[in-house]
Amino acid sequence: MKANNIRLALAYDGSCYHGWQxxxxxxxxxxxxxxxxxxxxxxxxxxxxxxxxxxGVHAVKQVCNFMTHSTIAxxxxxEGLNALLPxxxxxxxxxxxxxxxxxxxxxxxxxxxxxxxNRREPDIFRRHFLWHVRxxxxxxxxxxxxxxxxxxxxxxxxxxxxxxxxxxxxxxxxSELCDSADGSMxxxxxADGFLRHMVRNVVGTLVEVGMGKIGxxxxxxxxxxxxxxxxxxxxxxxxxxxxxxxx
Amino acid sequence: MKANNIRLALAYDGSCYHGWQxxxxxxxxxxxxxxxxxxxxxxxxxxxxxxxxxxGVHAVKQVCNFMTHSTIAxxxxxEGLNALLPxxxxxxxxxxxxxxxxxxxxxxxxxxxxxxxNRREPDIFRRHFLWHVRxxxxxxxxxxxxxxxxxxxxxxxxxxxxxxxxxxxxxxxxSELCDSADGSMxxxxxADGFLRHMVRNVVGTLVEVGMGKIGxxxxxxxxxxxxxxxxxxxxxxxxxxxxxxxx
Numbered sequence: 022m023k024a025n026n027i028r029l030a031l032a033y034d035g036s037c038y039h040g041w042q043x044x045x046x047x048x049x050x051x052x053x054x055x056x057x058x059x060x061x062x063x064x065x066x067x068x069x070x071x072x073x074x075x076x077g078v079h080a081v082k083q084v085c086n087f088m089t090h091s092t093i094a095x096x097x098x099x100e101g102l103n104a105l106l107p108x109x110x111x112x113x114x115x116x117x118x119x120x121x122x123x124x125x126x127x128x129x130x131x132x133x134x135x136x137x138x139n140r141r142e143p144d145i146f147r148r149h150f151l152w153h154v155r156x157x158x159x160x161x162x163x164x165x166x167x168x169x170x171x172x173x174x175x176x177x178x179x180x181x182x183x184x185x186x187x188x189x190x191x192x193x194x195x196s197e198l199c200d201s202a203d204g205s206m207x208x209x210x211x212a213d214g215f216l217r218h219m220v221r222n223v224v225g226t227l228v229e230v231g232m233g234k235i236g237x238x239x240x241x242x243x244x245x246x247x248x249x250x251x252x253x254x255x256x257x258x259x260x261x262x263x264x265x266x267x268x
Numbered sequence: 269m270k271a272n273n274i275r276l277a278l279a280y281d282g283s284c285y286h287g288w289q290x291x292x293x294x295x296x297x298x299x300x301x302x303x304x305x306x307x308x309x310x311x312x313x314x315x316x317x318x319x320x321x322x323x324g325v326h327a328v329k330q331v332c333n334f335m336t337h338s339t340i341a342x343x344x345x346x347e348g349l350n351a352l353l354p355x356x357x358x359x360x361x362x363x364x365x366x367x368x369x370x371x372x373x374x375x376x377x378x379x380x381x382x383x384x385x386n387r388r389e390p391d392i393f394r395r396h397f398l399w400h401v402r403x404x405x406x407x408x409x410x411x412x413x414x415x416x417x418x419x420x421x422x423x424x425x426x427x428x429x430x431x432x433x434x435x436x437x438x439x440x441x442x443s444e445l446c447d448s449a450d451g452s453m454x455x456x457x458x459a460d461g462f463l464r465h466m467v468r469n470v471v472g473t474l475v476e477v478g479m480g481k482i483g484x485x486x487x488x489x490x491x492x493x494x495x496x497x498x499x500x501x502x503x504x505x506x507x508x509x510x511x512x513x514x515x
Binding site: 111 | 326357392393449
């Protein structure tokens with residue numbers, strides 16, 4: 022029987038999930054979608070994501086793929102999954118891809134957006150979707166630090182423990198601070214890969230820069246130190262979005 | 269003992285509440301806030317809202333007041349309540365008002381905003397905060413109908429039953445369709461008062477206009493008929509916001 026390789030592009034609100042990766046006794050994005058694909062195709066399936074997202078982290082565009090013997094057309098899979106899935110997961114796109122397409126190994130870069138609401142009053146309607154920082158932040162200082170991240174660096178200082186012995190060198194293709202149309206201050210990071218909690222550790226340190234606790238030179242020293250203990254706090258999960266994956 | 273009259277301006281996400289009004293066996297906005305005020309002042313309190321909001325309806329600015337013998341300053345009440353209240357209710361303002369101020373009887377007009385997302389793809393991050401209408405709507409036709417509502421009319425056709433025998437005549441001061449910066453299509457209605465479910469019944473009918481099911485002339489006939497059976501569907505609660513109250 023001929024196998025098909027189907028690529029999905031997903032959006033999800035990660036608030037109610039224990040992250041992307043399937044776990045035995047916890048509800049995860051991967052596990053939830055696999056279950057619905059199995060309901061549709063009748064066969065066990067293994068969904069390959071471009072990477073994991075942590076508990077509470079959202080996705081505007083997560084890319085994944087799965088092999089199936091089912092002949093259900095991608096558009097019908099998209100519609101069917103959207104009918105079956107809870108309303109906090111949405112399949113934006115579904116299409117056939119070549120058999121060799123692999124959502125994780127094929128990814129050239131990933132873009133994360135971290136949304137900060139920097140004002141006195143919270144936005145109760147978006148309390149699960151951005152990090153509310155009441156203290157006024159200096160965007161100029163933060164941008165100067167972000168600019169330092171561009172290029173290839175050893176990011177050990179921004180890596181949380183528990184990520185194993187993998188190479189801590191990553192190449193940052195884009196690192197910017199943007200004023201979003203919806204009123205938030207967005208940190209945008211595109212890289213060929215990310216270490217564990219890297220974006221949240223960068224953003225937490227940047228916020229300390231914005232508060233004046235760490236200077237631009239201090240930030241350079243942290244990056245050069247490769248020492249996690251020197252960097253700032255870890256930003257909370259709920260401001261973080263996987264925004265795009267390039268192949 | 270001298271009594272103080274304290275005015276509060278509130279924002280709330282109505283998703284998890286059985287509306288504004290206190291009920292015996294249900295969690296409501298009024299009941300939740302009264303409980304926290306009582307915790308702070310030690311005395312029973314009666315919170316007077318500018319009006320009720322239904323289950324699932326939100327507020328960007330609801331105004332209310334309460335009498336108290338407590339001498340806690342309004343700013344401390346604001347900070348204290350925000351520390352005690354769940355994160356889906358926020359006290360934006362608190363101040364002393366004259367003893368004769370009454371949030372309900374003193375209200376000259378109220379403004380409601382109804383947010384419609386009119387595109388194919390849902391916005392999963394705002395699924396509790398706007399009405400997703402996939403079918404393309406014609407904003408020109410909808411605006412023409414909205415314009416007809418301005419002025420003084422008998423709104424019996426847009427009143428849900430169960431509102432008692434009250435006078436169905438209301439004066440609409442503002443009725444507009446706006447493109448919001450956040451991508452939604454907003455119906456804005458300001459009036460000296462609203463009948464039960466009036467905004468939701470107007471918006472549901474307007475959406476049928478936008479779909480081409482009801483024409484501009486048909487809309488005029490519905491308004492003139494004073495017959496609820498002729499109007500369109502009732503829009504869901506979760507797109508509706510009490511946006512302002514004028515005194």
